[in-house]
Amino acid sequence: MRVDGSTSAAIPLLAAAATLNRVVELTNVPASGRVNAMRELLYRCQFPYADARMMTSSVSVRIGADTLNCRDAVVPDAGRDSLYLLPALLAARGGVDRPWPTSRQAEADIGLHLIVYEAFGDDVGTDAEGFRITAASPTAQPVVVHLPYPSREASIVAVLRAVATRRPLRLHHPDHGVELNELLSALRLAGFRITLGTSLLAMNPPQKDATEGLVWPLPGDAIEAGILACAVAVTGGAARIEGVRGQDVSALAHALNRGGIHTATSADAITVRGADLDTAVPLSVVTGLARGDLDTDHEPALLAAALTTIPGTHTFTDGITPHRHAALITQLARLGARISASVPPQCRVVGGQDLIGATVECTESRAGTALLVAALAAQGETTLTGLAHIEHAHIWFTAKLRTLGANIEEIA
Structure with a gap:
């Protein structure tokens, strides 16, 4: 992928x-x-x-x-x-x-x-x-x-x-x-x-004006790569996600490894290789702005992965977008999730919960991708509305999940 x-x-x-x-x-x-x-x-x-x-x-x-x-x-x-x-x-x-x-x-x-x-x-x-x-x-x-x-x-x-x-x-x-x-x-x-x-x-500014053309190559989408890695993690699968610089997803890989999910990064990829949940330790996640900190846009998908897969009581603190938890937690509750405490910018969740498929609503792209991650781990069928929010940020995202083996069907 x-x-x-x-x-x-x-x-x-x-x-x-x-x-x-x-x-x-x-x-x-x-x-x-x-x-x-x-x-x-x-x-x-x-x-x-x-x-x-x-x-x-x-x-x-x-x-x-x-x-x-x-x-x-x-x-x-x-x-x-x-x-x-x-x-x-x-x-x-x-x-x-x-x-x-x-x-x-x-x-x-x-x-x-x-x-x-x-x-x-x-x-x-x-x-x-x-x-x-x-x-x-x-x-x-x-x-x-x-x-x-x-x-x-x-x-x-x-x-x-x-x-x-x-x-x-x-x-x-x-x-x-x-x-x-x-x-x-x-x-x-x-x-x-x-x-x-x-x-x-x-x-x-430049010491002298230049007129020749410039070529600026864009890096791979680290947010998309991280969300896909979380999706692989909750299903117990293995995948190599290429086109992303390892340094841009290193904080997420470190958190997944602490949760017992074998994750490695290289110069241009992040790889998930199954899990050994007996080695998992509770996560204490704090988002930050510096390179090497967990990106705030990785946090919702990681929260969904911890909720459904990683044993222990986990704490998530998002001081950058502190009110994002509220909308996500409301939708996760429809899947049967139990969130023990949530006071912005922090929430506490017990991991390894069994979720049940239901109808949930995507109101913004990051919470929506987290709901997709949770839906992959839930028993039964989940219907996600508001998919356009995700596709607005990540082109053909559901198609990429299908490539990784997810059973997803888009409906009118």
């Missing part, structure tokens, strides 16, 4: 390509719903953009130079991913106008985005309907951004705004997740000089 390119890494890279006055080709780009929506947004905003070439389940995307063609474009609201395009649009148009998002969490996250823009000297205005940003006058002065805590989205926005303005950036409390690291690696290829430390990101 081979995973597609990473959707989460593709979105910031597409936005970064739109900020550079150079031709950029992204390869191994997945044809997921989120990526297709971002490609549509680039087209609607009139960015010079060549159509994609299909390569099996992935695509190669080429974005042209001279982004000033989008000066007269209207900024459509296409979800949170579209916020990554605002730095490019500010550079091209001089201002943007956006409505507030619908969720409270997204609105709180945008508050951090506005801190970033204000640090760059941009004029920020808000009212009951939304927010407006007017770009500051061009300058080469360094920018210092102090985030109150590490934020994936705000860190990426700060980097993209620095790219668009070609100003030196000093970002305090940066995120250290895969998405930001992939973005920084791509920008280094474009000549940006970057140092990422524990609490400070320093970035300087």
